[in-house]
Amino acid sequence: MTALLATLAAKRDRAAFEILFVHFAPRVKSYLLRLGASAALADDLAQEAMLTMWRKAELFDPAKASASTWVFTIARNLRIDAIRRERRPEFDPNDPAFVPDDEPQADARMVREGEDARLRAALTKLSADQAQVIQMSFFSEKPHSQIARELGLPLGTVKSRLRLAMARIKGALGGEA
Amino acid sequence: MTILHHPGDELLLSYAAGATDEAMSLVLATHLALCPQCRRTVAEAEAAGGAILEGDRPVLLSDGALQSVLSRLDTAPTAKSAAPLGAFTAPEPLRSYLGGDLDSVKWTNLAGGIYFKPLFQRGKSRSYLIRSKAGCGVGWHTHHGEELTLCLAGGYTDETGQYARGDLQSTTPDILHRPVADEGEDCIVLAMSDARLKFSSPIVALIGRWFGF
Structure with missing residues (x-):
């Protein structure tokens, strides 16, 4: 799935998207249901999560997270936004005040x-x-x-x-x- | 910059799980912007979230969901990432909440060299900034709920240690302490207080209690 998501990012490949959707959308729906969302809302948000996956695919870095980890963070943030009606504050690696790793190669978490x-x-x-x-x-x-x-x-x-x-x-x- | 005081792994795990409220998430995310070590822990906890998602029992979507999403792909705007330029003391996500850097904050002078800036309140959880002139202290106080303090500028010292930019202090109700701003530039901290059950009074009273007034 991680390689497919990387393909999606590189080529905007609809066939790859369909496979990712079939795999992840039902899992995202399950996650949202367990968190107490109604079936209709879980369905809507799972679709929304898949659209976000398509839209933000360029931001996916297979060295830093697996596809399931990345989709989890999308689902988590959508849920906070839609159900809790709160913002999800997150750091921005492109911010000039962001402090990068001193030794990115040695320190970065590499997905294995x-x-x-x-x-x-x-x-x-x-x-x-x-x-x-x-x-x-x-x-x-x-x-x-x-x-x-x-x-x-x-x-x-x-x-x-x-x-x-x-x-x-x-x-x-x-x-x- | 060497950060000596970090949030515990349990807090970072809760942030990764999406279980921390907005005020707590803001303090943690601002610390994360300054702390590669804690970013790694959050990434590890998020990997656990991914593994849980992956292992979940799938629940089929409604009929036509895939077609519906496919038909919307072309209309979905793609991600844009425009990096802001300049030097800032307040990292994101805090800067967005302030609407600018720390030097643009409109402070309320409380007393004795202590300034205050409320940011927001969600439920009983409050987010605020405190600025303290060098050598000024806020008196002995204990905490009525879970509270986090992130040092952004200058430094302060209490019974538990010395805190400088990037250091995060997590205090629980059993801690009695008396922070005093270090000599040099003004000390500015971002704090949150989760005083559920204990406080029903207005924010001034909360801050009064925080300061031991």
């Missing part, structure tokens, strides 16, 4: 073969406690304070579970570059 599969495996191996707070972060978009209240846990416990989960994610992405 099989990363999605390794991450999925790592996520299934999280402890039940860690999986729950990850779930609540990605699929209920709850801030830490709210997760803590709902689980009846101290805020510090929620944070440390998320930190441990994040360590597992980093581990799955491989230590050495």
